[in-house]
Amino acid sequence: MDNKTIKEYLNRCSKCGGCQAVCPLYGETHSEPLVARGKLFLMKNYLDGNLELSPKMMELMSLCLLCKACTVQCPNRIPVDELVLSIRREIAHQKGIPFVKKNVFHHLLQNNGRLTLAAKFAYLYQQSGLQWLMRKTNILGLLPGELARKEKLLPRMNRVPFRAQVPMTLSSSKPRLRVGYYTGCLTNYVFAETGHAVLKVLKNHPLEVVIPEQWCCGLPALTSGDEESAVLLARRNIEVFKKAGVDIIITDCASCGSMLRQYGDLIGGRDARIFSQKVVDFSQLMGDVIDFKPGDKEVSSVVTYHDPCHLRRGQGVSEAPRKLIKAVPGIAFREMKDPDRCCGAAGSFNLTHYELANRIGHRKTRNIVDSGAQTVITGCPSCIMQIRHQLELQEIPVQVMHLAELLSKTY
Secondary structure, eight states: OOOHHHHHHHHOOOOOGGGGGTHHHHHOOOOOGSSSHHHHHHHHHHHSSSOOOOOHHHHHHOOOOOOOOHHHHHHTOOOOHHHHHHHHHHHHHHHHHHHHHHHHHIIIOHHHHHHHHHHHHHHHHHSSSHHHHHHTTTGGSSSSHHHHHTTOOOOOOSSHHHHSSOOOOOOOOOOSEEEEEEEEHHHHHHHHHHHHHHHHHTTSSSSEOOOOOOOOSHHHHHHOOOHHHHHHHHHHHHHHHHHTTEEEESSOOOOHHHHHHHHHHHHSSSSHHHHHHHHEEHHIIIIIIOOOOOSSSOEEEEEEEEOOHHHHHOOOHHEEEEEEEHTSTTEEOOOOTTTTTTOSTTTTTTHHHHHHHHHHHHHHHHHHHHHSSSEEEEEOOOHHHHHHHHHHHTTTOEEEEEEHHHHHHTT
């Protein structure tokens, strides 16, 4: 998006305040610079030469969940999330990317061997007793940045990456489709149970599944302004799935799916556009593309559903997950209040702005409790981590699981 296009969008803002009603950040802080119209005002003044990229300006631009709620609400159709990304790219270009993030994007996300090694160290930290010792002695509490509290966000790591636990191809006698499974980083390194649940559901349908070598989708880099790294990762993923010769590409992560579907616009060209057109969420495949057939096993539970921002607003998927949940024998479904309101995870937002993410997450847990649900279902590993963390902080005994895990329990 060039500066001329950006200015045209910025000039569309009528300052109506409609964005205030749906912005999770404004709902918790009532701070005008955190809501869309406040950010657009700041961006316009920067482009007009009235503001510099000061530390305060950069902090304010980092305070956005990119949940797209304001974009959907805007009567003037201003793509606020894209404009925020554009100013973050400008910040990265003018001021550089922070040292830690730069090393993660360049040396971990672009190198599966190093990323796997880092995950192994995290696993050993948890299993060796070091994590218990650090928490027991509160050593982390002596360090700055609320490190002790943030460390509790660290999920239980897989002993072995999910993709190393399963074959590259799972055959079917009469496959209707050849499905490429994009596992994403969290399923691969953290939520192996979700990956196994996806495969369990898929193998009960006429599908051939291919799980090629793959890389991070690039979303963490893109949202931090590092478009170059995002493009490099996108090109790698496009190439491996093209070689796999798949009819359709699924993912169990709303954030990854949203990013994969942007490859066509991010890179352009025939291969990228074909790739993006093939991408569907796991719930879309089971709910819309093929006829989902649950097993005979009854799953008795009162269930509610949390809409991930990148699934409902990012990909326009909301009915398929609900249809699938209601198809599970024994399930009583209860809609929570504001099911599509952001839970506060937003990638690494709950790490960089922990307290604010907690306030947003607390509102979500109140809605979950009020629904009377015993189980929360969602379609994003990042949301699962955030909602579980919030429920644990408040000692609320409600399960959180991926949609695929629920469906797999019927077999």
